[in-house]
Amino acid sequence: MQGPQARALNVNQAWWDGLKKGGRRPSQRRLRGDGMALYAMTCGWLSCDLNEMLAGGEGRITFPIPAYLIDHPKGLVLFDTGLHPHSIDDPHTLVGPLADAFDVRSRPGDDIVSRLERLDVDPGRVRYIVNSHLHFDHTGGNGFVPNARVVVQETEWEAGRIPELVHANFYNPINYDHGHIVKPVDGEFDLFGDGTVVTIPTFGHTPGHQSLKLKLPGGEIVLAADACYFCQTLENMHLPSLVYDRARMVNSLLLLRKLRRNGARIFFGHDPDFWRSVPQAPVKVF
Numbered sequence: 275m276q277g278p279q280a281r282a283l284n285v286n287q288a289w290w291d292g293l294k295k296g297g298r299r300p301s302q303r304r305l306r307g308d309g310m311a312l313y314a315m316t317c318g319w320l321s322c323d324l325n326e327m328l329a330g331g332e333g334r335i336t337f338p339i340p341a342y343l344i345d346h347p348k349g350l351v352l353f354d355t356g357l358h359p360h361s362i363d364d365p366h367t368l369v370g371p372l373a374d375a376f377d378v379r380s381r382p383g384d385d386i387v388s389r390l391e392r393l394d395v396d397p398g399r400v401r402y403i404v405n406s407h408l409h410f411d412h413t414g415g416n417g418f419v420p421n422a423r424v425v426v427q428e429t430e431w432e433a434g435r436i437p438e439l440v441h442a443n444f445y446n447p448i449n450y451d452h453g454h455i456v457k458p459v460d461g462e463f464d465l466f467g468d469g470t471v472v473t474i475p476t477f478g479h480t481p482g483h484q485s486l487k488l489k490l491p492g493g494e495i496v497l498a499a500d501a502c503y504f505c506q507t508l509e510n511m512h513l514p515s516l517v518y519d520r521a522r523m524v525n526s527l528l529l530l531r532k533l534r535r536n537g538a539r540i541f542f543g544h545d546p547d548f549w550r551s552v553p554q555a556p557v558k559v560f
């Protein structure tokens with residue numbers, strides 16, 4: 275990549291390297307216990323025509339917006355940050371170009387700051403935000419987590435800075451353009467170097483979508499995010515009507531099936547039935 279975007283990425287890389295060598299870091303105080311723990315949080319609700327999520331589907335669907343907190347011995351990690359808390363009052367500004375297709379159904383308290391508060395976690399203590407991708411329902415809380423480094427696939431980050439791709443992918447930079455230090459990664463990235471928190475590229479929904487593989491005491495989990503909205507997306511290879519790259523999305527679903535065959539539990543991106551089975555913070559998932 276050439277030009278100002280390339281320079282911006284390089285500057286971010288330099289900051290990242292400097293911080294890894296001992297710059298200021300958020301506190302690494304643990305929540306509780308010794309091992310790694312996963313907490314699930316509902317950071318908003320949306321409704322839309324089912325056809326948007328499952329091509330050919332009829333009627334409307336209301337679905338949750340998940341975000342996760344991973345308590346690792348080397349620091350706190352968020353996987354996605356949900357809807358912007360003010361999207362209830364001002365969807366056209368904060369949801370942006372998709373505001374006509376998606377209705378915000380959140381209630382007060384369905385936001386990342388309120389959810390972390392219930393865990394007694396100051397957002398300033400979070401070390402990393404791993405964003406699955408840049409859509410408004412996955413980055414809306416980024417601006418409230420000020421000291422975190424944002425870990426995102428380089429392809430996705432580039433797409434979020436190129437006007438044509440911002441338009442084509444319905445991104446709304448107001449949700450992710452907050453000057454965080456960004457760590458653009460290319461494919462799999464082992465966040466702590468111990469194999470417990472690893473990004474896996476699951477492109478297709480957007481140019482650089484990623485999922486997150488976790489090795490927890492209770493087993494292996496893959497937080498699929500929008501690589502796989504629902505259980506039936508995976509069972510039936512039933513794609514949404516709106517996909518950036520269908521062939522890549524199918525490949526990503528095949529990868530998720532393979533991980534599941536090998537013993538991983540898949541956490542679906544927006545499945546209301548599945549979500550009802552997931553313990554909510556402050557209770558641990560594992």
Ligand SMILES: [Zn+2]
Nearest residue numbers: 409411412500
């Ligand atoms: Zn989503």
